[in-house]
Amino acid sequence: MTNPYHPHNHRHCIEDALQEARSLCKDKGARLTPLREKVLELVWQSHSPIGAYDILAELGRLEERSAQPPTVYRALDFLMEHGLIHRLSSLNAFIGCSHPSEQHNSCFLICEKCHVAQEIEHPSIDASLKDCAQSQGFKIIDSSIELTGLCPNCVGANQE
Amino acid sequence: MTNPYHPHNHRHCIEDALQEARSLCKDKGARLTPLREKVLELVWQSHSPIGAYDILAELGRLEERSAQPPTVYRALDFLMEHGLIHRLSSLNAFIGCSHPSEQHNSCFLICEKCHVAQEIEHPSIDASLKDCAQSQGFKIIDSSIELTGLCPNCVGANQE
DNA sequence: CAAAATACGTTATATTGTAACAATTATGAA
DNA sequence: TTCATAATTGTTACAATATAACGTATTTTG
Structure with a gap:
């Protein structure tokens, strides 16, 4: 998986994500319109x-007939349902899922400065959460972990 | 600490929280108006x-002159700044902090059915998150962990 | 093909949160 | 105390995010 902090040909990220989405949707019989x-x-x-409204604006730039909010939110709902994107509730914003084929809990490192959000996966996090919930008799259905801070690129560079 | 899932005299929770808030603010020289x-x-x-607007409505019921949104949001900002409440971004809602005197990361178990949110603290969660972030070179400034599911009371009771 | 389900368009509105400035109240130094 | 300053609250207006409801078009399936 490409490291979002390093320079890379981002077109590849996009193409890979689209390719995987097409394949996953085909397998599930979901309609990726x-x-x-x-x-x-x-x-x-x-x-x-x-943000949803930024997507809306982008769509507006591309198509002549400008879309309305429900159009975007419905598409986002579909993509979330199928695990292709995540919603970061602390930002009211959406981001592509980096490993949509695996069942996983979403956990993000969000940089306050450059705004890059990296999805991380660590068995020990899942384990400790599950442990902790279990000890309370709580059954986790969905988990949202959003860690805000400074990414490796920005942690060194002194804030201007 | 009282268990929110068990029946209890909730007036005590409120009084304890207010008492601790007064004491903490006094120590810090913060004005708990x-x-x-x-x-x-x-x-x-x-x-x-x-929710903020529910608080607003409650205030409206109590006072003759009904408050406006900024009044409530400013009070909530103050309370968050001093660690007396937390904001649950997945719900756009606020909840009292159960241990405001200790520095801690907020971690909540939120029941989908009865809506009780229990704040939990587990060293292993903090440790694994810190570990994981550190291994990426990421410096955590703030963390939000919101686990949604079924609390011990509701996990047994079959959903109607 | 026809019927049903699914997706999309469209209008209107709900919900959550903030900017900006005025009025008031508390604080602290002279 | 008294005035100057800072902090808090009031008030108006609006920004940003999200959804309800219903109509139309498209796709799927028998």
Whole structure:
């Protein structure tokens, strides 16, 4: 998996994500329509979360007939349902999922400075969460972990 | 600490929280004004997170002159700054902090059915998160962990 | 093909949160 | 105390995010 902090040909990230989405949807019999694919592509335009209304504006720039909010939110709902994107509730924004084929809990490192959000996976986190919930008799259905701070690129560079 | 899932005299929770808030603010030289204290009390009215506009409505019921949104948000900002409440971003709602005197990362178990949110603390969670972030070179400034599911009371009771 | 399900368009509105400035109240130094 | 300053609250207006409801078009399936 490419490291979002390093320079890279981001077109590859986008293409890979779209390719995997097509394949996954085909397997599941889910309909990745042109609109939904376009929204997924827009979400993947960078490694920073993007807001629904920014997607809406991008769509507006591309099509003549400008879309309305429900159009975007419905596409986002579809993409979330199928694990292709995540919603970062602390930012009211959306970001592409870096490993949509595996069942996983979403856990993000969000840089306050450059706004890159990296999805991480660590068995020990899952384990300790599950442990802790279990000791309380709590059954986890969904988990949202959002860690805000400074990414390796920005932690060194002194804030201007 | 009282267990939010068990029946208890909730007036005690409220009184304890207010008492601790007064004491903490006094120590820090922070001004817990009547308005702020009232908002804190409303947040503590139950163990379920409450929305800003619900607080606003409650204030409206109590006072003749009805408050405006900025009044409530400013009070909430003050209470968050001093660690007296937390914001649950997945719900756009606020809940009283159960141990405001200790520096800690917020971690909540949120029941989908009864809406009780329990704040938990587990060294192993903090440790594994820190570990994982560190291995990426990421410096955590703030963390938000929100686990949604079924609390011990509701996990048994079959959903109607 | 026809019927049903799914997806999308469109209008209107709900919900959550903030900017900006005025009025008031508390604080602290002279 | 008294005035100057800072902090808090009031007030108006609006920004940003999200959804309800219903109509139309497209796709799927028998």
